[in-house]
Each structure stands twice: as C-alpha cells, then as structure tokens.
Amino acid sequence: MYDVAAAGVGDTGVTYSAFSGWAERPTEFAPMLEGETTCDIAVVGGGYAGMAAALRLAERGADVVLLESGFCGWGGSSRNAGYLSNALAGDPQLLNTLYARRLPGLIRYADRAAHFTESLIGRLGIECEYEPTGNVIAAVSPSQLRHTKRNAAILRGAGADVEFVEGRDFGLPTTFLGGVFERAGGLLNPGKFALGLRDALLASGVRTYERTAVRAVEPHAAGAVVSVTGGRVRAERVVLATNAYSRDLAISPRRMVTPIWTSLVETEPIAPERLATTGWTRRVGIVTPHTILENYRPTPRGTIMFGTRRLRTAPGALGAREPDDTVVADLVRGFHERFPSLGDVAPRRAWGGWIAMTSSLLPVAGEATKNVYYAIGCNGHGLAQSPYLGTLLADRLAGDRTHEDLAAVWRARPRFAPSVLSAPTLHAAWTIDRLTDRFHRRRP
Numbered sequence: 001m002y003d004v005a006a007a008g009v010g011d012t013g014v015t016y017s018a019f020s021g022w023a024e025r026p027t028e029f030a031p032m033l034e035g036e037t038t039c040d041i042a043v044v045g046g047g048y049a050g051m052a053a054a055l056r057l058a059e060r061g062a063d064v065v066l067l068e069s070g071f072c073g074w075g076g077s078s079r080n081a082g083y084l085s086n087a088l089a090g091d092p093q094l095l096n097t098l099y100a101r102r103l104p105g106l107i108r109y110a111d112r113a114a115h116f117t118e119s120l121i122g123r124l125g126i127e128c129e130y131e132p133t134g135n136v137i138a139a140v141s142p143s144q145l146r147h148t149k150r151n152a153a154i155l156r157g158a159g160a161d162v163e164f165v166e167g168r169d170f171g172l173p174t175t176f177l178g179g180v181f182e183r184a185g186g187l188l189n190p191g192k193f194a195l196g197l198r199d200a201l202l203a204s205g206v207r208t209y210e211r212t213a214v215r216a217v218e219p220h221a222a223g224a225v226v227s228v229t230g231g232r233v234r235a236e237r238v239v240l241a242t243n244a245y246s247r248d249l250a251i252s253p254r255r256m257v258t259p260i261w262t263s264l265v266e267t268e269p270i271a272p273e274r275l276a277t278t279g280w281t282r283r284v285g286i287v288t289p290h291t292i293l294e295n296y297r298p299t300p301r302g303t304i305m306f307g308t309r310r311l312r313t314a315p316g317a318l319g320a321r322e323p324d325d326t327v328v329a330d331l332v333r334g335f336h337e338r339f340p341s342l343g344d345v346a347p348r349r350a351w352g353g354w355i356a357m358t359s360s361l362l363p364v365a366g367e368a369t370k371n372v373y374y375a376i377g378c379n380g381h382g383l384a385q386s387p388y389l390g391t392l393l394a395d396r397l398a399g400d401r402t403h404e405d406l407a408a409v410w411r412a413r414p415r416f417a418p419s420v421l422s423a424p425t426l427h428a429a430w431t432i433d434r435l436t437d438r439f440h441r442r443r444p
Helices: 049-059 092-098 103-124 142-157 192-200 245-250 273-276 325-338 382-397 405-411 423-442
Strands: 007-009 016-017 033-045 062-067 135-139 160-164 178-182 207-209 214-220 224-226 230-238 257-269 285-287 294-296 304-308 346-357 362-370 372-376
Touching: 033 049, 033 224, 049 062, 049 192, 049 372, 049 382, 062 230, 092 103, 092 142, 103 192, 103 382, 103 405, 135 142, 142 160, 142 178, 192 362, 192 382, 214 230, 230 382, 245 257, 245 346, 245 372, 257 325, 304 325, 325 346, 362 382, 362 405, 372 382, 382 405
Parallel strands: 016 346, 033 062, 033 230, 062 207, 135 285, 230 372
Antiparallel strands: 007 016, 135 178, 160 178, 214 224, 224 230, 257 304, 257 346, 285 294, 294 304, 362 372
16 A cells, blocks of 8 residues: 655654555556647646546536646645544634634535535545544643633534533543544545545546646636646636645735645554553544644554644745654654553654645635636645535536635635744744643643
C-alpha cells in the first residue's frame, strides 16, 4: 500500500513519503493536453471539488474539460487524515461571535455536506473503508472539557447534530475526558476515496487531462482561455478548484487562501486487546480543541494515525515535500503523552499535504471575474465539504437557482481580508498549546 519509491528515512527512524501513506500512485495516467480544444466548462484542479464538479456538470449534459497538473487526487485529497466530519473549522464560540446570524446556515451546510459525501461513496460504489462512527472533539484537561461543554450547547442551539459526552462512558482513551460528539460522518481511507472518484471521472464523459499544468486563465466577453504548457482550452466558463494551489494563478482573488502544510504519522500495528487497555473501546476519530488541533484515529490495518499539532507555511512554490524531523518528533511526543501506556509503540511512516486556510475560517465560493468561478478553502474539512461545494457550484452553472447551502458560503465580491496565518503566529499558537498542556500536567 505504501509508496516506498517516493520515500526516505528521517532522523526519527520514520519512513517519510512525498506522496501519501493511504494508497499507491496510479501506474497509468490520462493524456496530457496538446494543442487547442473547446468546451462548455473547463475545471482547473483534480481534487475532491474539481472531480465532483466535473462529474455533476457532465451528468447535467455539459461538455467538460478537467485539467490537473499531477494526477487527479494527488494533492490533499489523498493525504488527509480521513475524517468525514459534519463540523466547521474554527472554535464554535469564535464562530458564534463572528457569524451569529449566519451560523445556523453554515451548520446546515456542513451537516448536509457530510451526508452528501457519504451518499456519494455509496452511489459511486467506492470502496474506501468507510466506517460511520462519527467523530469527537475531545478535551485533555478540565478547562478544555468546560470549553467543549459550552461549545456543544452553542452548536446544538444552531441546529448541529451533536451531543456532549463523558470520555470514560463513551469509550474514549483515558487521557481524553469527554467532549463534543459529532454524530454524522466517520472515518475512511481518503486515498482510496480520491482514487475512486478518479476512476469514476475517467469512466465518465469528462475529457480529463493529467500532468497538464495550467499557466494562465484569461477571461473575455464570451468566455475564457485556459493556457497550459502544451496548448490551450477555449471555454464558455471556468471553475477554479485549485484550493491550496490557488495563489499559483494570477486570476485567483488576492489573499483568498493561505496554503498550510499539515503532517501525519502512523504507528506500527497494535494488538486490539492492547489498544482496548487504553480505554479506546469505540472506533471513533478524536480531535482536540487546542489552538492547533491534534487528531488521533484507528485504522483498519490495526495502527493509530495522528497529526496536525504543528503547522508549516509555504514561503515559496508549493510542491511535493516530506514532513520535517522537527514536526514528526513533536507529533510522536504528543502521541506518547496522550497514550502513555503505548510508550513503546514505534512510529513507522509519515507524510503530509497542503490545505487551504481562509481568513474567515469558512469555505468560499463565488465569481473571480466574468465567466470564472471558484469553490475553495474548506480549512481542513474538505473531505466532507469539497465534493458538496463542487457539486453545488456545478448545479448553479448548469442553470439551477443558487442552493441555500451555496448561498451560505457565496462571496458577492472576491475580496478577502489579510491572513494572520504567518510562520510566527503558527509557532506562537503551538507554543501556547504546549505551555497550556504543561500547566495542566503539573496541576494536582
């Protein structure tokens, strides 16, 4: 399963990959675009949003061309932790402060997104190890527990399908005291899901071109011209589904997203009876409410996968990279803190991917300029939200009235506030989290 050919061994003894630990790379690819072609709608980007949008547009009778610089599913779609969540990014108390009137609509959007993606898996018959377990935002300190209890009340008041649970009664590991249980969604293999979407795309009427980097999108009165390395596409309309890679195109709205690198580590296999002794008797994904969250989940191969906790920005061009030793060592340290009885369990492999963060912490869709649209920025919640967002935008372009869930994230103007997610602020957030952890460990 693991892409050893693209892997190296870091100072931590962990095997690092520049791709994903979830699935192997395809061995065959769609053709590269050479020369000129025309279509109704060109989709730029072959991640979840782009593939879902292209599939829906083709179902609606449009002539669609999809352009992907690598292979479809190569980016964050196949590299994430595999949480199908019905939650929004950001702390609920902060979201309620910033978007009190909008929050019920946003909650509805996120919940429907999870159910949509769940149904998409079934409709397309994608084998991706999906387990409808739900997920828990779980506290590791009494103050976090009080905070999550308040958050549960806020979310329920806005219509979210959540409940507050006590950790031991619910079957969480003993170091997790309880928190917000998100009933919808669960856990899956995102690599298999992404490549399953790719299989459906390649079998559809969408003209898909891989290893075809888009250089520019130039709108004009009757449509737009998409220039690639070996040719160009003349389209009536264009969809930008470029997510973290949006800043590589000049036509993308300025400051729309900040690319952030997030890392994952997977352990060696752990005997089920030993995992049960940690108190983790319910197969559910766990996320902590730190400033920069930590996530822990079991996998079907008997391992534990964990990540995030420490993030990296992108000072230069985005591309294939491996996690660095400092981040992996910190993730492993955090794993052993949360699971002290598994202190001898060794990490085996690590990988990562670029995600797109918006300054609002909300997903966004809109019109960048005449005939050019975007559906981008799910802030680490793209597994559930990106296929839904791409599909909603496709329906709008196919002639439907704007769905209420698309309206909840639609930007009337492509203007975005400056991001605060710089390297210094991310490091400060990590430092605060570690100081807070240390304080609670020292308290009697």
